[in-house]
Amino acid sequence: MVSTIQQLSQLIAKSVTDLVDITSKNGFQLPELDDKLTPASEAFRQDANAAKAANVIAAAAIQLIACVLPPQESVIQITSGHMKSAALRVSIQCHVAEILRDAGPEGMHVDKIASKTGVDGTKLARLLRSLANRHIFREVKPDYFTNNRISGALDTGKSIDEILRNPNKKHDETSGFLAIAELNLTTCHKASSYLYENMKDPVTAFSEESTQAPVQRALRTEKNLFNWMSEPEHASELHTFGMAMKGSAALIPNNLLLDLFDWNSLPKGSTVVDVGGGIGSSCEILYRAHPELRYVVQDLPATVEDGRKHWALENAKALASGHITFQGHDFFTPQPPNNASVFLIKSVIHNWSDQNASKILTHLRNVAQPDTVLLLCDIVMTYSCREPIPESTEEYTIVNDPSLIAPDLLSTGFNSVNDVVWLLDAAVLLLVSTQERTIAQFKHLLSGCGWKIVKITRKGSSLDSIQAVPI
Structure with a gap:
């Protein structure tokens, strides 16, 4: 009998061969770990089959480890x-x-790195060494460090x-990606230290209030996060949060909304109402x-005023x-x-508890016409076990991207290589006491507000869609 580790090894070997063949035929260059991070180094992922082969390799390797x-x-x-x-x-x-950035393959001595920002070089070396041990940065010789492809993702492109x-x-x-990392490493990190205490305290254990997360x-406040960040002394945190939200949006392909x-x-002449639509970024994609x-x-008055100014500059016509x-x-x-004709509500519902989300959805249902479609774009949360991926149920159709179908051998499917959804689910728990919802949870929420799910589209990113119609 072939053991699991042998099967995983064979799956990795086959997928590596597939990936090399696909990229070779399509003229893509597979990057090395020590290459610089450039658009060209990641271009091979544009091919769906190459991206899936890479996911198989990574998921199988994680399970093998x-x-x-x-x-x-x-x-x-x-x-x-x-x-x-840390x-x-x-x-x-x-x-x-x-x-x-310009250290080159020879690297730079840690004392020179440390001198530019006023920290202790010996301590910095120890920390960089722990990161290099996980392939973030590279120690080329004792106490000399340089960037690799992964640490290149931490570079804003600006001069020191x-x-x-x-x-x-x-x-x-910038793209805002590094702001996401900073938010995770500061506010979310601090909040995570108090998760257990929050879950055990009778006052907060079962609360879904955004003031009891x-x-x-962590912040020693009774205000919800957004009110706390709005205080003048926390302007830098608010700015970082805003840039992190920009970075989160940038991780979602622009054309994905068109496919959902x-x-x-x-x-x-049909009317699309973008609920909580900010300055109209989603509608820009749709309008084009x-x-x-x-x-x-x-959106709130101050936000839509910013939106009018933005469109006056970008698309006054x-x-x-x-x-x-x-x-x-x-x-x-x-x-x-x-x-x-369509209520579009994108990346909004996950910020609110069922009680508050129900208010939003009920108000929409109260003015909906019989043929109005509610298009709810959010994460449809998965489980860590392998799930059957049906094409339909008696109630609604499910459209799954082919890239989501993982080999049976992978015990968690591709979940282990897509940490984004788990990160977001943890983040909203820590920051606003809410959650990313499963299909069953969305069904319960929507039906209680007078909506019936008719179609679910899952694309394997941090944005799926649920279409619902009035009951």
């Missing part, structure tokens, strides 16, 4: 996670990746002099592809013609009549 490591070592790796993340925070806030002149603007004019214990619904099915539709962006309009509205209050 779990099979052969001593159980105690696996536990120690998890329990020491806070130390590794080391990573130091490297980011000491701007090590930017300092090493520019960053030191204005450290609070480090994330400005672990982050309140059949926009061509809407008659010309479907200018024949009309878009209403709803659409604003002047009325193809895009902005409406100041608090979604916890009754919806104004708007003749909506």
